Each structure stands twice: as structure tokens, then as C-alpha cells.
Amino acid sequence: MTSILIIAQHEDGTLNPATAKTLSGALQVGAEAIDIAVFAEPGSVVAGQAAKLDGVRRVVAVEDAAFKHPTAARLAPEIAALATDYSHVFGPSTTFGKDLMPRAAALLGVNQVSDIQQVIDARTFKRPIYAGNAIVTVRVPDEAIVVATIRSASFAAAPEGGDAAEIDARPAAAEDPGHTRYVRLESGGGDGPDLQTADRVVSGGRALGSAENFQLIYGFAEKMGAAVGASRAAVDAGYVPNELQVGQTGKIIAPELYFAIGISGAIQHLTGIKDAGTIVAINKDAEAPIFEIADYGLVGDLFDVIPELEKLV
């Protein structure tokens, strides 16, 4: 029997949208049953949110005070304990899932299928390698449990359904090893839309030249109701915090509309935006590689173009 356990991601009492996207991937497998595991602190409302998603049979709610800021070391044995009832365990391909799922896979004695972008059948998947320069089809051998992460940008979020799934509350199975301690999380981002789920994203690159100049991007993004993104060069130079990086080692996103402003279009950046609907590139160099993939290209100095754009939109 094909049955899938999805590991929910949540923060501050809210289910992360990557969970519903992981569910979409799971729905394409054609499983008899799909359950969601929610590891949360006692009293959390997240299990209730997960139960509303359409296509979920059951939410396995494991409560423990340590799950307020769970670490991979703490969660992986919990997942390994639950996994015995399933043929598949899926997590989101976010930094949460990337950190956690391989640790669980190792406990289960299998390799993980990282970053699934397409489901072919219950054991066969497509995933990118070489920064997306090649797509491979991989098959998990019959005897192995399928442990995988689902690339959020490749799947739409599964909707909420009518009837809520049952919630099966369970105590934690493992003990805190005590050797890994959460200290803090610092977020430098503003309060605009979330980069990973926004319909529109405006990204700036090295060309902005300074954190002050980058305000130009923030201003235009606000006008557009867009999230702000950046190239690695802009993050490295300290213009914006790291969580805004788009690309192979930043966020893989799929907005309807993407503006690449003063970004050259290095392969590692393009990997992050391949699934975007429409890409607009603004660059003063007509030879910039970004123009090869952009749907609309405009050669010009961003310091002239942005103010003009802001007036017209």
C-alpha cells in the first residue's frame, strides 16, 4: 500500500505554505492515504490548520515543549519512529526540510530524493542537478522507503477542503539529546509580502551599489505590491539581508511576475527563477545574459528607469 507521511513546517503558530505545496506533490503520487505529522508545542493550533487541507486522511499531532524551536537532531528520530507505518515520507524543500529530512533518511537507511520537481509515478521523480542545468529522472528501489523533499516552486498549494481530517495526538517518542540548543532567530526583512509565496517579486543586484540605493527597489516593490529579492552579489555586499537571496543557494521562487534589476543573470541566479511566469530584465548592458531568458528586456540605467516605471504603474 502506498501511504505518505508529510512533515509539516510551521512557525509562530501558523502552518507554512510549503506544507500545502508538499501535499500537492504527495497527491500526485496516487497514495491510498496521506497523513501530516505536526510537531508542535502543547496547545498549538497548527494541527487544526493542517487538518483542513483537502486530501489529508489524518494529522498526527506530536506535542512537546521542545518543539517550539525544534532542531533536526530532536525531530529526526521522531520521524523515523512514525515512518514505519508509511511507504513515503515527504518534507518541503525549504531550509527546514533540507536540514531535517536527510537526517531522518539516514536513520531509515536510505538516500533522499532531494528537490522533487515532478512526480512520474510512486517511485519515480524528476529533480534538478548541476544548478538546474540538467534534469534527472530517478527511481527509488522497491525495498526502500521513499524519503524526499518537494520543491515548493514546482507545485501549487493544495487547497483547504470541506471536512477536517481527524487529529491523532501522540506523545513524543524520543528524548531530547540535549546537545543542540536553539539560541535565536534574527530576521532583517521588512514587512512586505513573503518572497517565497509572492505573486510579484522585484529583485535588485550588485548594480544598486549600496544599501541606501537599494531603497529604490524597496520603493518600487511596495508600489507594485511585490516582495523584494536580491542576487547573491547584493547580499554579499550587505545591501540586503541573506533571506532575500534568490537562486541556487537562496530561494527558488515562481512568481507570476519577476523583475531582475541590475542583475547580470548568472546561472546560479537563473536557477531560482526558471519557473517564474514573466521575467522582466532591466540592465544597462545589452549583452547581459539575463536578456537571453527574460520575456521582456529593457536596456537602460536603472537609476533612470525605476523612477520612470514608478510613475507609469
Place this chain on the structure above:
Amino acid sequence: MKILVPIKRVVDYNVRVRVKSDGSGVETEGVKMSINPFDEIALEEALRIKEAGKAEEVIVCSIGSKDCQQQLRTGLAMGADRALHVLTDDEVQPLAAARALLKLVEKEDPKIVFLGKQAIDDDCNQTGQMLAALWQRPQATFASKVDLDGEIATVTREVDAGLETLEVDLPAVLTSDLRLNEPRFVKLPDIMKAKRKPLEEIALAELGVDAGPALETTAFEPPPKRAGGRMLESVQELVDELKNKGLL
């Protein structure tokens, strides 16, 4: 204390990798090979820890064919003290790599194993986490800052929401992110010196590692191409196009 740095030989990040026309794999014939960039950063950090007097020895290791020794020599030229080469001509997937690394850990007893967060060929992002699981030790992945104080490492991690800080007891597995540091350049005299540094060869078969169920790759294909773009003449034209498409 010892720091073990696993480095993987991969196609250089500047090479634009192409799928072979018959779909049997990617073109690696004659292309430039390098140390995986994340591993170079991990090695740089290990060397800085040693230079700060907080480690005695930095050991680089690699699992793979004879050719890996080029990258191990580069690691020695950067400043590693010695190298371990686990020799195999077979493909090594993350679980097998982690199990082999665990054998080296048992042999060398390092306080830190510092890996790259991901190999830029398979883009798996698994091996460090797997090693930590098998070793039953802490992991701090995607590190952009590492502070060592006795038996504790305080690690800042690049996560989707920002920067997360974890405190882990040593021994521990760390994996590097790009902003951790900028690796040094290798100088010619160091390349000469590296030739005399010890490099120990161990056959993978000798380690008695069970590779586990391997994923089978059944096809390679180039990514779908985005339809070619259009160059526009003015901001007005851009705005009109976006309005026509219903995007504004």
C-alpha cells in the same frame, strides 16, 4: 583537536554543464574539475580555526576515483596537514558517503567534521546531515558564522526566515554556506610543499561500508528552455506590454 573536512571533486562552477545528446549523462569530458566551492569554504574555515590556535590538525578527505587526489593536493596546498583518500570508481551517493565518513571519524576522532552544505554536481544537500545522524552528534548546517568556545560551537545558520543561531556541543557536524568566508588563493610554493604532505589511500571496499539502496538514474534531459525574450525600446512600451498581458 582535529577537524576533518570532506571535499568532493566536482565540475568547476564556471563550467556550463550540458546534457549529452544521447541523454546518457552530462558532458564531463575535458571540463575543468575543482574542489566543490562549499567544501573550499569549509576548509578555509577549518584553517582559520587552526590559525586561531583552536585546532591542532586539519585533515582533508575525499571519496572517489584516483583523480580526487588533485583536489586533495589543492586542499593540502591551502594548508591542510594531511589527506585521506577513500578510493572507489563507483558512484557514491550521500548515504554511502556518510557511512564511509563515519568510518574515518571512528579512525580519526575529530571534534568537528566540516562539510559543504551541498555538492554542486548532485545538489543533494544530504551528506552532512546523514553523517550527524549516524554519528548521533549535533548538526549545524548552512553556517555563515562559527564561534568556538571550548567544547561548544555557536553557529549562525542561513535559513529561509533569516539568521538562526544554534549552540552545539562538540563533537559536531557543521556544513558551510557561501557567506562563511572567502577562501584563500593557493600560492606556488605551497603547491610544492603540498607534494610532501602525507596522503593516505584507503580502498572503500576495506572500510566495509554498505552503500544502502541506491537511487537509480534512468534519464538525463536538458531543462526546458524559456521562450526567447523580446527587447523593448522604452519604459512606456514595457508598461503597455505588461498591461496587455494582464500583469499590471
